[in-house]
Amino acid sequence: MSNKLNPSMSLAKPDAQDLSLKQKVAVGMGVIGLFILVLALFNLDLPNKAIFLTISLSLITIGTIIYANDAYLTKLKGIKNDGVWFKSISSRGTLGWITGLVLTSFYVVLYFYEGLLGAGADGAENTGLIALFDPLSKLLSGRPASQWFVYGTLYTVAILAFGYKFILKYRHNRYEQIRTISVMFFQLAFAFLIPEFMYVMNSDLPYNDLKNVWPLNYYNFEQYRVDSFINGGTIGMVMLIFGILSIFVITPILTFKYGKRWYCSWVCGCGGLAETAGDSFRQLSDKSQNAWKIERWVIHSVLVFVVLMTTAVIYTYLGYDPNKYWLTRDVFLFSVAGFLTLVFALTMIFKRQELGKDAKYGAIGYFVIIIALIGIHVFSSETKLFLFKAETLRSTYGFLIGAIFSGVIGTGFYPIFGNRVWCRFGCPMAAILGFQQRMFSRFRITTNGGQCISCGNCSTYCEMGIDVRAYAQKGENIVRSSCVGCGICSAVCPRGVLKLENDSMKGRINPTEVLLGNDVDLMDLVNQK
Amino acid sequence: MEHIVIIGNGISGVTLARHIRKLSDKKITIISAETDYFFSRTALMYVYMGHMKFEHTQPYENWFWKKNRIELRKAYVEQVDTDNKALQFANGETLNYDKLIIATGSKPNKFGWPGQDLNGVMGMYHKQDLENLEKYAPNNKVCKRALIVGGGLIGIELAEMLNSRNIPVTFLVRESSFWNGVLPEGESQMINRHIKNHHIDLRLSTNLKEIKSDEHGNVKSVVIEETGEEIPCTVVGLTAGVSPNIDFLKSSKIETDRGVKVNRYLETNIPDVYAIGDCAEQHEAIGNRRPIEAVWYTGRMMGETLAQTICGNRIAYKPGHWFNSAKFLDIEYQTYGWVFGERGRPDYESHFHWKHDDDTKCITVAYNKNNNEFLGINTFGIRMRHETFDRWLTEKRDVDYVMTHLSDANFDPEFYTHFEKDILNAYNNQLQTASS
Numbered sequence: 001m002s003n004k005l006n007p008s009m010s011l012a013k014p015d016a017q018d019l020s021l022k023q024k025v026a027v028g029m030g031v032i033g034l035f036i037l038v039l040a041l042f043n044l045d046l047p048n049k050a051i052f053l054t055i056s057l058s059l060i061t062i063g064t065i066i067y068a069n070d071a072y073l074t075k076l077k078g079i080k081n082d083g084v085w086f087k088s089i090s091s092r093g094t095l096g097w098i099t100g101l102v103l104t105s106f107y108v109v110l111y112f113y114e115g116l117l118g119a120g121a122d123g124a125e126n127t128g129l130i131a132l133f134d135p136l137s138k139l140l141s142g143r144p145a146s147q148w149f150v151y152g153t154l155y156t157v158a159i160l161a162f163g164y165k166f167i168l169k170y171r172h173n174r175y176e177q178i179r180t181i182s183v184m185f186f187q188l189a190f191a192f193l194i195p196e197f198m199y200v201m202n203s204d205l206p207y208n209d210l211k212n213v214w215p216l217n218y219y220n221f222e223q224y225r226v227d228s229f230i231n232g233g234t235i236g237m238v239m240l241i242f243g244i245l246s247i248f249v250i251t252p253i254l255t256f257k258y259g260k261r262w263y264c265s266w267v268c269g270c271g272g273l274a275e276t277a278g279d280s281f282r283q284l285s286d287k288s289q290n291a292w293k294i295e296r297w298v299i300h301s302v303l304v305f306v307v308l309m310t311t312a313v314i315y316t317y318l319g320y321d322p323n324k325y326w327l328t329r330d331v332f333l334f335s336v337a338g339f340l341t342l343v344f345a346l347t348m349i350f351k352r353q354e355l356g357k358d359a360k361y362g363a364i365g366y367f368v369i370i371i372a373l374i375g376i377h378v379f380s381s382e383t384k385l386f387l388f389k390a391e392t393l394r395s396t397y398g399f400l401i402g403a404i405f406s407g408v409i410g411t412g413f414y415p416i417f418g419n420r421v422w423c424r425f426g427c428p429m430a431a432i433l434g435f436q437q438r439m440f441s442r443f444r445i446t447t448n449g450g451q452c453i454s455c456g457n458c459s460t461y462c463e464m465g466i467d468v469r470a471y472a473q474k475g476e477n478i479v480r481s482s483c484v485g486c487g488i489c490s491a492v493c494p495r496g497v498l499k500l501e502n503d504s505m506k507g508r509i510n511p512t513e514v515l516l517g518n519d520v521d522l523m524d525l526v527n528q529k
Numbered sequence: 530m531e532h533i534v535i536i537g538n539g540i541s542g543v544t545l546a547r548h549i550r551k552l553s554d555k556k557i558t559i560i561s562a563e564t565d566y567f568f569s570r571t572a573l574m575y576v577y578m579g580h581m582k583f584e585h586t587q588p589y590e591n592w593f594w595k596k597n598r599i600e601l602r603k604a605y606v607e608q609v610d611t612d613n614k615a616l617q618f619a620n621g622e623t624l625n626y627d628k629l630i631i632a633t634g635s636k637p638n639k640f641g642w643p644g645q646d647l648n649g650v651m652g653m654y655h656k657q658d659l660e661n662l663e664k665y666a667p668n669n670k671v672c673k674r675a676l677i678v679g680g681g682l683i684g685i686e687l688a689e690m691l692n693s694r695n696i697p698v699t700f701l702v703r704e705s706s707f708w709n710g711v712l713p714e715g716e717s718q719m720i721n722r723h724i725k726n727h728h729i730d731l732r733l734s735t736n737l738k739e740i741k742s743d744e745h746g747n748v749k750s751v752v753i754e755e756t757g758e759e760i761p762c763t764v765v766g767l768t769a770g771v772s773p774n775i776d777f778l779k780s781s782k783i784e785t786d787r788g789v790k791v792n793r794y795l796e797t798n799i800p801d802v803y804a805i806g807d808c809a810e811q812h813e814a815i816g817n818r819r820p821i822e823a824v825w826y827t828g829r830m831m832g833e834t835l836a837q838t839i840c841g842n843r844i845a846y847k848p849g850h851w852f853n854s855a856k857f858l859d860i861e862y863q864t865y866g867w868v869f870g871e872r873g874r875p876d877y878e879s880h881f882h883w884k885h886d887d888d889t890k891c892i893t894v895a896y897n898k899n900n901n902e903f904l905g906i907n908t909f910g911i912r913m914r915h916e917t918f919d920r921w922l923t924e925k926r927d928v929d930y931v932m933t934h935l936s937d938a939n940f941d942p943e944f945y946t947h948f949e950k951d952i953l954n955a956y957n958n959q960l961q962t963a964s965s
Binding site: 076077078079081082083084085086087172173174175178283288289446448449450451453454455456457459460469470473487490491492494495496499500501513514515516517518519520521522525526 | 540548551569571572575578579580581582585586587588590693694726727825826829830833834837844845846847848849850852854855856858859861863889912913914915916919923940941942943944945946
């Protein structure tokens with residue numbers, strides 16, 4: 001049996017037949033908007049850049065809005081997943097692969113060949129695509145655009161336009177709407193506008209997206225940034241302190257109260273793009289147990305990597321000028337080791353039972369870090385750690401994780417692996433928040449007694465690849481470190497089985513063999529074991 | 530090693546197999562002629578609608594069965610020889626068992642309508658029905674109109690399925706209002722309107738007279754009993770209920786009526802032969818339940834229960850408080866305890882009904898008018914907590930308590946508008962009106 005309605009490989013055909021006239025016009029507008037960007041990319045000298053940029057971004061935005069209006073407002077409120085697996089773009093069809101390829105190439109160019117986008121080298125004037133964005137950049141901060149400004153603008157436009165689409169798609173669901181307004185706000189204000197205005201106020205400060213917490217923002221404590229924070233007066237110091245407090249105080253408290261969703265699906269920019277522009281691809285995440293195993297190894301390895309890298313980088317520059325910082329190398333190293341030991345010990349004392357086999361892997365990670373820290377302490381010279389520079393470690397991390405993983409694979413491969421590949425397999429911030437969520441949080445997805453019919457909508461639409469059904473059909477709450485709390489499993493459930501909740505820690509994890517609704521004596525007999 | 534053979538790989542048989550494996554080392558074989566692996570039957574509709582691929586409806590990965598030493602066999606059982614404890618397959622092979630469990634589920638009802646076996650006439654129950662539908666109704670060019678006969682849960686699901694591919698649907702319902710044999714009037718009427726809002730041509734109090742054929746044996750049209758109107762269509766969905774799928778047992782010594790007759794222990798008249806799920810028929814119904822319960826949840830519960838008996842701890846099937854759920858297009862429905870429609874409602878049962886102005890949310894609370902005991906609730910468009918109602922039913926709470934504590938049972942997602950206050954006001958007003 002073929003469930004594919006459009007087995008054709010034709011590019012024009014696949015889902016054009018499903019589009020209404022209005023939707024076709026809307027798609028056309030978006031394509032023209034993108035085409036203007038392409039023209040600029042190929043260095044066509046557009047006469048009035050400000051006007052063309054405005055036209056381009058407006059066409060993209062308005063096109064998306066018209067499309068969304070026609071797709072959702074013409075229908076009754078409810079789940080809108082009809083035909084998801086028949087459409088080429090959302091089922092790894094031809095359009096999906098082409099989109100993936102285009103996005104991937106864009107990221108490769110963005111990270112490694114910004115010259116192709118028209119970045120002016122060594123103070124030269126921008127050309128091409130980047131020059132097109134100069135007027136907007138000058139308007140906001142007075143300086144010419146960079147490739148990152150171009151990227152940031154397109155990123156923000158994508159979150160806003162597709163955020164609107166998402167809100168309409170889930171217009172029966174206030175959790176989804178409020179959450180989406182939140183990511184749209186944080187992207188527009190914190191990631192895009194505030195840093196530009198900060199620059200206007202104090203141009204010595206580095207670009208700083210306040211919500212971008214280490215280790216997602218892996219470069220936050222590099223010397224150039226810390227120096228300019230320190231030299232940036234009160235506001236700089238506030239930023240530095242806020243950056244540190246975010247990790248050690250703010251994040252744990254919020255995660256305890258609300259789960260990691262407060263960040264991953266309400267605030268974070270990566271999550272914001274995944275939830276809006278990436279929403280059409282959430283069903284493509286791999287739900288197999290194998291994928292879960294790989295996920296846990298990869299994401300925790302990245303975490304170990306980023307902890308070591310950051311420690312090494314800070315350790316190195318603390319040594320350059322011992323009088324400049326009140327922290328000395330050894331105090332720093334011992335603090336890191338001490339903090340990690342404390343976390344490790346507390347977890348082992350209080351949560352050993354819950355960890356099961358994972359305790360062993362946690363111990364491995366812990367000892368790798370400690371041995372590496374001892375190594376740094378014993379073998380380092382003034383400029384080198386072991387045999388290489390800390391800078392090498394940093395640039396390797398920046399290349400492998402910062403660029404390839406989070407950008408090229410993480411976003412470029414949306415239409416192939418789903419929209420949360422980076423968040424699931426790579427993000428060290430998600431690993432830390434996830435650890436907190438699993439060990440010490442009031443958040444869980446509650447299952448509703450015996451009501452599950454094992455249909456699989458929840459698992460299919462889980463962007464993090466969690467097999468939600470495996471828990472729901474056992475009447476077991478879902479307490480998983482990777483859950484970003486997007487709430488879609490609950491939304492798509494046709495039987496009202498799933499509810500995201502913050503409640504007490506007690507009884508949060510409740511595996512059952514016999515579900516509610518059966519003989520009470522049998523439930524007692526089997527579930528007490 | 531004792532060999533447990535289960536015929537049927539649905540929720541009942543698979544639940545049973547899983548629980549036997551947890552309790553014992555017995556050899557387990559599951560036989561199915563329908564599919565290689567267990568899938569969620571209730572999810573078939575989502576495959577046609579493009580929400581999921583068929584693989585997604587399979588709750589366990591394919592390695593699961595080998596790992597748990599549950600043997601799967603794709604074969605059709607033709608005969609059961611209980612004297613020799615042997616099964617005869619359609620391909621001529623045989624299989625011996627020590628204990629046999631019949632869990633073959635249901636099949637769609639056909640009531641002898643003229644033309645009911647034409648090409649393009651189908652039920653919506655088996656995976657093969659889905660394949661058939663894909664063949665005859667892939668889009669609205671091949672299928673200009675589909676007609677559905679039978680206003681129950683499967684009928685409305687089939688209507689939703691066809692609607693998702695923009696195929697015009699005419700929906701014939703014998704009753705005067707959708708599913709009003711089960712639902713109280715207010716709810717049933719709300720669903721009527723919701724169906725029509727989806728541009729489905731709902732025909733109430735309308736029966737099928739005959740299905741007409743074209744020269745190739747394909748469906749051409751349907752004639753209505755009451756008016757004689759002939760409706761051109763190329764697909765006819767027969768969804769007038771289901772009945773136990775047990776024809777293959779007719780020649781065996783196992784006692785059957787509509788279903789396989791079982792006692793409270795789910796044992797048939799033959800030792801070591803059991804029946805569970807849709808195909809089992811209790812000698813006497815349990816409480817308000819029907820003798821045959823064709824519901825996902827009851828199949829699962831029978832599986833959970835029988836595993837104990839098979840593994841040496843003989844216990845009776847003793848389900849707790851009734852619950853069920855469904856979804857009518859965009860409106861979710863849950864029920865806890867007993868709420869009767871017009872048909873079969875006990876004299877002592879009174880109802881409080883509240884409906885939201887947007888016509889997509891309503892509840893009906895049933896209580897005993899003699900002593901105010903809470904009997905059950907139907908809820909549409911508002912999710913409620915199974916656990917809370919199960920507890921209230923066990924505690925035999927009165928209806929006032931339930932109405933004043935309704936917010937404890939709310940299970941809607943965070944930030945949803947709550948209606949408990951409106952509901953309580955309506956409830957209090959109604960009482961005032963009633964007493965004045």
